[in-house]
Amino acid sequence: MLPTTTQARDSLARRYREVRARSEQLCAPLAVEDHVPQPLPEVSPPKWHLGHTAWFFDVMVLRQHHAPWRPDTQLDYVFNSYYEALGSRVARPERGHLSRPTVAEVLAYRARVDQGMAAFLQGPVSDDAASLVELGLQHEQQHQELLTTDLKAILGLNPLLPAYAAAGQPGALDLAAEHAPQAASPEAWVTVPAGDVLVGHAGTGFAFDNELPRHATRLAGAELRQALVSNAEYAAFIADGGYTRAELWHAEGWDWLRLHDVRAPMYWQRAAGEALGHAHYTLAGPRPLEPDAPVTHVSFFEAAAFCRWAGWRLPTEFEWEAAAGQFDWGRRWEWTGSAYLPYPGFRERPGLASEYNGKFMVSQMVLRGASFATPPGHARVSYRNFFHPPLRWQYTGIRPARDLPGRAR
Template identity: 45%
Template sequence: MTALFAKVLDDAPLLDLFRQTRQRSLSMIEGLEPEDMAVQSMEDASPTKWHLAHTSWFFEEFVLRPCDPAYSSPDERFAFLFNSYYVQAGPRYTRAQRGLVTRPTICDVLAYRAQVDEAVERLVERGAAPADIVELGCHHEMQHQELMLTDLLHVLSHNPLRPAYRKPEPLEVRDTGDLSWLVFEGGILPVGHGEETFAYDCETPRHDQLIRPFEIANRCVTNREWIAFIEDGGYAHAPLWLMDGFATVQREGWRAPAYWWQEDGQWMQFSLRGAQPVDPDAPVSHVSYYEADAYARWAGARLPSEFEWEIASGRVEDGNFHETGRLRPSAAQPGNTMLQMWGDVWEWTASAFLPYPGFQTAEGAVGEYNGKFMVNQFVLRGGSCFTPAAQMRRTYRNFFYPHHRWQMTGLRLARDA
C-alpha cells in the first residue's frame, strides 16, 4: 500500500471506476477535430492528444509493466513522449514542445488507449492488479480531464473565429443576492484526510490546527462585484497589490480576468460555449492568486486559509461539477447558508502548498506525484464546473502558482471575527 491514500475499492467497483473514467475522457473529445487536439497554446497547457496518451502511459508504467510480464507496449518510445515529470521513470520530451509531436496521430493514441484498457481490465478481473495504483490512476485521469478542458479553452480562445466546444446556451437569469457573512468560532480542530477512502498523500496526515475565530462569505465573489473593482481602478492601484503581483499586472497588461474583453461598452467572456456576455451574478473566474488577493484587500477583507475553508465547507454536496454539463460557473440562489462551496470555481486560499506535519512521500516514481511541488504555490479548494464530481472531497488540495489564471479559479472572502 502506498502512502497516497488509505483504502482501495474491491475489484468489481474498481473495474467500474476504471471503465467509467476512461470512457469519460473519450466522451470529452466528441466533436473535436484532430487539429483541435494537436495544438499547444502555451507551456503550461498541453494538447488534448497528449493528455489522452499520458493518462494511458501512467497505467502502462505503474500497473502493466510491473505486474504483467506478457504486456508489450505498441511503441517503447511512448515512454519518452508521454512521461510528464516522473524523473525516476526515465527521460522525458520537452514540455514546451508537446504541440510539435504530430506523430503518433490521434488514431494511434486511441489505439494505444484501447490496448492499455484491455490489459488493465484483464489484470483487475484476475485480481492481479495493484488496486491502489489503479485507483490512483483513475483519479490522476480525472485531474487530466479537467486539464483537457482548461487547456482546450486556452487553445480555442486564440482562434479569431472564437469556435465553441459545445453549443451555446442562454445564460441563466438569476439575482444571487447580497453577500452575507457566516461566523465560525475556531479552536484547535482536526483537519486533513483521516477517513478510509481515497485521498492524495498531500491531504494527509490528519492533524490538529489552531484556527482563530473568523467570518467567511456565504458565496463566491461575482462578476458584477469584480466589474466594480475594475471601474474603481483596482488594476492600476499599486497599494492593493503584492509587489510581484503588480509587476505581473504591468508586464502582462492585465486589466480584467482572462478571456474578458469589451465590445460596444459591454463586457464579454470567451467560454467553452463560445463568446457570450459576462453573467453579472455568476462567480468571477480565471483570476490569479495575485488578483484575488488584491480584490480581497480592496473589499476590506482577505482570502480564507485552506483550513478555514475546510472547516466551513461541511460535507461534500451536489454542486456545479462537470456532470451538470454547464461548463461555466452559475449564479447562486440567494440565501444565508454556505453557497457554491462545491463546483463552479476553484477558490484561492491564502495558504501556501506545504506538507502537513508528518507528511511522507511514497517510494519510487509514484512518490513524485505531489511532494516535490510543495514550494511557491497556493492551495485552492472546492472544485469547479470542469471537475468530475468523483474527484472531490473536503480535504482535496489543488495548487497553482500565483500568476496562473488559465484554470477555472475564483475566490471567496474571509475576515477575522
C-alpha cells in the same frame, strides 16, 4: 483486503471503463486539428492528455504487476510528464510541437492499454496494485479537468473564438453551468470560531498523499462569505482602477500585470453596450457576462488585490475547510492565502508514484473546493489543489474572508 472476489474485480473494472470513457467523450466534439495546439506553456494538447493517462497505467500498473504485458517503450519520452525516475521526456512547453504520434495512433495506444488492463483486472489484484489502479483513475480525473480547461484555452485564444460545443448538446459537460448565476446572498457570511480544528482527509476513501495526515490546527476565528465574488463585483473593481493602483497588489503581482498588460480576468474582452463593459469567452462561445455568476479565470494576484480593494482577505486553507459545510462550493477553485506546504508528518507515496505531489511543495498557493470542470465524484472537502500565483487558465474564483469583529490580524 485483496479485491479478489468477482464482485470487487467487476466493480474496479467497471469504474476503470467509466473513467477512461469520459476522457474520450470530452474530446468527441473536437476536430482532429484541435488535438494538437498548445497556446500557453501550462496548457497541454488534448492528444497528449489522452496518451499520458494511458501511459500512467502502462508504466505504473501493467509493467509492474501484469507479467504477460509486453510494453512498447517508444512512447515513454513523449508521454512522461515529470517523473525523473522514469527517464527523460519532452519539455512541457514543447508538447504542442509534435505532430506525431497522430491522434489515431494515440487512440490505438489507449485501446491497447485498456485491453491489457481488462485482462489484468480479471485476475487476483493485490492491495498495492489496486491502490495504483485507483491512483491512476484519480489521476485521469485530474487530467479530465485539465483537458477541459486546456481545450478552452486552445479555442478561446483562437481569434475565431469557436465554440467547443453548442449549448444543450449532449456530452460530458453541462455548458450552461459554466456561467450560471449563484443563489447565495452576498450579504450572508458564516463564522469559523477560534479554536482547534481537525483538518485533512478522514475516513477510508481515497485521498492524495498531500491531504494527509489528518491533524489539529489552531484557528484565530474568521468569517467567510457564502457567495463567491461575482462578475459584477469584479467589474466594479476594474472600474475603480483596480489594475492601476499599485497599493492593492503584491509586488510580484504588480510586476506581473505590467509585464503582461493585464487589465481583466482571462477571456474577458471589452464590449461596448454590455452592462458590465465586457463580454467573455465560454465553451459555448462568446457571450455577455452574467452579473451574478462567480468571476473566474483570475490569478492569485488578482484575487488578493480584489480582496484588499474590498476591505477583505483570502481565507486560509484551514479556515476554508472548517467552514465548508456551511456554504455551497464546487463552482470554482477558490484561492486561499495559504502556501502549498506539507502537513506535519507528511509522507510521500512509496514507489514510482513518490514524485506525485511532494516535490511541488514550494512557490505555490493552495486552492480549495472544485470547479465546473471537476469530474463528478472527484471533489472532497480535504482536496488540496495548488498552482503558481500568476496562473489563471483554470476555473479559479474568490471567496472573501474577514476577521471576526473586534479581532485584528
